[in-house]
Every structure is written in structure tokens, then in C-alpha cells.
Amino acid sequence: MRTGAVVIGGDYQGLGIVRSLGRHGVPVLVLDNERSIAAASRYTGKVVRVPGLRDDEDTLRALDGLRRRFGLAGWVLYATREETVAALSRHRADLARHWRVPTPDWDSVRYAWDKRETYRLAQKLGIGVPRSWFPMDEADLAQVDGDGPFAVKPAIKEHFFYATGVKAWRADGRAELLAAFRRAAAVVPAGEVVVQELVPGGGETQLAWCGLFRDGRPVASMTARRLRQHPSEFGRASTFVETVAAPELEGPSTRFLAAIGYHGLVEVEYKVDPRDGEPKLLDVNARTWGYHTLGRAAGVDFPYLLFLDQLGRPVPRVAARPGVRWIRLATDLPNAVVDWRAGRLRTGAYLASLLRVRTEAVLSWSDPLPALYEVALAPHLATSRGL
Structure with a gap:
């Protein structure tokens, strides 16, 4: 059998990987613990569903x-x-006896897994981050300067997200900060609550550097503006993204990834602080990201480039062209309605943004069944994962 790929997780992100590889004739098996839309793709060879994939042992x-x-x-x-990234990373040496594992070793991934490690290293490297505090208990909140607004979030997302369904809570004053800290501390272990200054601005300030990184430098890259997300303030996922020219992101991203010896696909998220014009690093995702299919539309087929890399084949140096737009209508449209009702979005501006959309996350005329399957699964996905 030809060398193929196992895609662990078959939602729209996994579907993008399946289509990327399948269009190049790569055999693909999807492994999931949920009903997922990638199972309906013409490019999926086999689907295996298992009871769980939440922890290392299950994976x-x-x-x-x-x-x-x-x-x-x-x-x-x-x-x-x-959680899959963590499992593959922590057991990479054993897995590599049987598989090709593009996820780096834990010594590298831990700097993306734990935001305390992310922000400490970024500051050491001279990379801007929002002001952050790591209180162990309520008494430590006295060290937090100012009256907000703050973001109260977990250092390790997986200990928090599955319990609360959100990435963070907003606190607009000291009383709200204390209440949010208590809620968070009831969910995650002591020391894993992060209090962070909330950088002003909306989607126009949310940028990302995405790439295939190898030997201390990017081989393929894309910079994007994450214009809309779901939910709007602390988005679980981007819903409307456009490639842009943002060369100022490559320097700090390269410094960070080179410092941790990173190899593979990665998304580095920033928010430009309007008070000083500096991009502030928010998050590092050590895997494909939700809108990675924007890359193919803009000239950079990230999953297939990673496949070539893992097989030791030549990987062309490419960069995404700016001005290409991606949308996920299943989450963008409902969120737009919420923002419109709240007075945060104008109907004309929203409709105008749709005019130059190049690619949709799921809908594809050459592979239509996943979109139909997503419609059928929408009630289940909305209740189980918020889509």
C-alpha cells in the first residue's frame, strides 16, 4: 500500500487535510471519537471511530x-x-517506530501547550505580549495592576475548555476579576489561571503568522487577518479570514520557533496594540489551524507540503498571496446576527465582506457531501461543541 496519512479528528479542519492530500492521490484514513463531516468526503478512504481521544492512553x-x-x-x-498534539509529542519516540510523526518533541511543544511558558519565553526573546499575571490564589490578585478590562483564561486550554465551553472570561473591574478568578480556579488546578490585560480592538487588529517551519526558518508561510471569530470577543475559532501583507510578523515568529527547535506546521496569533502599534503575541498552535485551507486558495497547500516534508521529498519555498478571503458560513452567519443585534456590525458592511470570498471551509462543488452532512449534523454539533 502507498504511504498515506491518518487524520486524527474529522471536523472541518480535518476535512481540509483530507481534501488536500486526497487531491494529490494520498490515501487517507480518518480517526475520530465523534461523528464528523470528513467521513462523507470522496477523498476519505476509511473512517474508524473510537470511544475516546481525549487523553494520551486513549490516543x-x-x-x-x-x-x-x-x-x-x-x-x-x-x-x-x-490534546492530540500533546499525546503525539509526549510519546513521539515510541510512535516514531511505526509512524511518521510531524508533531515535534515535548521539549518544543510545551512552549505552545502552556501559555505561561509561551509568554515567559516571548518576553525573554523581546517579543511583545499583553501584560500577564499568574496568580496562585486570590491574594495574588493584588499584584494585578489597573482596573481592567482583563481576560481571565487558562494556561492550558484543554483543562478548561471542555468544562466551560469558552476560552476566556472578560472582567471589566476588580469585582468582576475576583468573580472570574474564582470561577476559573474551580475548574483548573492552582496556578493555571492567567489574568491578562485585554488589548483593545476587534478583528482588524487580529493577525496571524502561519507556516511550515524547518531548520530554524520558514519554508512556507502565510500572514492573515482574522477579521471575525466565534464568539466575537474570545473566539473558539476564526470564521472570516483574509490573507494580508504583514512582514512584521515573520521576525518575532521565527525567533520564537527557532528558540524552541520547532519543526512542522504552526499558527502564531497576534493582536496589534493600537496604543503602541506593536503586535502582541497571544497564542501558538502547534498543528494545522481552523482556516488552513485559506492557504491552498492563496497558493500554499500546507498539509500536502508537510506530507512531502515527512517523506523527505523536496518542499518548494512559497508564500501566500494577499487579498484572498476564507469563510466558514456555519459559524460566521449566526455570529454576524448576534453582532448585528448588539449593534457591533452593519448589514451593508457584512454583505460587502462576502463579495470577494474565495473559499468556504466546507462547501466544495467537487466534494459536496460533507456540506450536506454538516447541515444534517448541525443540531448535534451546536449542542456538543458549539459548532
């Missing part, structure tokens, strides 16, 4: 079961979720 058991059942020696593993 390793599932992969061992695939190997024993199908062989798949030397196939490439693609992670789409943070």
Missing part, C-alpha cells in the same frame, strides 16, 4: 489498534486538536 490505544488492523507502516499522523 495511543487507538493508534495501536489501527496499526494492528491495517498495517499503515510509515503513514503520517496529522493532529487537529491540542
